[in-house]
Amino acid sequence: MNGVTRREQLRAATELDIRRHARELLVREGQEAVTLRAIARELGITAPALYRYYDSREDLLHRLSEDICDDLSAELSETMRGIEDDHLSKVFAVCRGFRSWALTHPREFGLVFATPGGNAGANAGVDAREPAPTATTVPATRSDELGSVFLGVVGPLMAEGANNSPPPRIPEELRAGLADSQRDLAAAFNTHGIEMPPEALSAEAVYMLLRWWARLYGQVALEVFEKFPFDVSHADRLFESMLEELGREAGLYR
Amino acid sequence: MNGVTRREQLRAATELDIRRHARELLVREGQEAVTLRAIARELGITAPALYRYYDSREDLLHRLSEDICDDLSAELSETMRGIEDDHLSKVFAVCRGFRSWALTHPREFGLVFATPGGNAGANAGVDAREPAPTATTVPATRSDELGSVFLGVVGPLMAEGANNSPPPRIPEELRAGLADSQRDLAAAFNTHGIEMPPEALSAEAVYMLLRWWARLYGQVALEVFEKFPFDVSHADRLFESMLEELGREAGLYR
């Protein structure tokens, strides 16, 4: 009848259960408490059984971090559903959503956005690394919902602002490098099925995008890790003022 | 003759040796390879002996991160020794120095600047946390060389720019919070023995300082953790352009 056997159903169910308990441990007790034995204990099975589902603890953490990305994407999408204003408002909403998600999920944030290298979690879109796996393999890594959300909200803004934003004085040495990024970004928009007029992908727009991400990430990471030089009780207002500033610089305000 | 006994000398020497080997492990194989047993092995000693020097592995990592801060401070000071230009150039030099240190010491950067909470490594200056230890204890935590370096280079710039920087339009809701930060910052300058005219500590200046740190930290962390949305081969030029932009916004350029 159905193309999925009972065995596959069960397998998928416990696979999900494993990551559910893993995540609970991550949230409750931190990354190093996410232990194969602890997960197995909570599931009422023995640790080696987990190797039927994951190659190693590291593999499990990697999948977990992908789950987290997907959940973040879903939350951001949901947040944005209520916003029907202009494109800039949506971008603001996503930024605020990202911040409050990070502050309420510090452990998840740490795993996904502050683990060096291969994690691949947060490269929202392209990921042109890896030496190309003999071609013919299209889906490659994963859905990358998060990239879609970010690009989906930034895209329209870029398209709209294509010819009304003031040129932000790009240093000449940067233009060559930005051209590469332009190609990458165009490919990403394409991959995620967002149509984007080529003239909207100006070097200025790419530069703007990079600055948005750098500042958003910086401010949020500083808050999550509590690495501000002194206690800033007004971090939320600081964040708002950063957004306002970015909007102003993008020449898209009001 | 000397106020320090032979015993104390030896103790200090091995204490240093322990952290030297710990650091080597951190750099070579990452944080989770910094193992009491591994350190002891390299020292030709057994693991429990380390408990004569540190309360726990966590304690050791904490001290190690303080060491790292001190080394970073030393490196930044050294870098700055060659700069005899205006104050802005020195700030630029420190920022560039911080970036290149982070890129050449990613593991150390991760330990000090991306470990949440108590680590206390990177709160460059004040650290008004902790419930005040009954007073009478002045030195409290540690030297905090890093705070001195940063403040020492930012201070003169703030003093100089006291009345020639354009007001950066601070949102009204921010001013109250910034007033708190002003006090904290003033206390920090005082603690580090840097004289600072009170009128130089305007809300604008504090706001500027926070933005500098947020952007510097953000860009550097993005590079270290490779979390840029796509591969930016031109990250160095992006960084330079960020510095230029910050300088321009501070109204202190040229």
Added chain:
DNA sequence: TTCCCGAGTTAACGGCGTTTACTTCGCACC
């Protein structure tokens, strides 16, 4: 000279990731 105390050791505990060899049992096939 005596004796203390601190650096270091040995042995042990429980927990960890991972591998190997094994049981068990659902389910596809004849």
Added chain:
DNA sequence: GGTGCGAAGTAAACGCCGTTAACTCGGGAA
């Protein structure tokens, strides 16, 4: 309806790990 394969799970073991407790031993103060 029986047969057998393969997947899910287990038990035991290996070598790590942090940490504790009980000890040795020797340098230096009394």
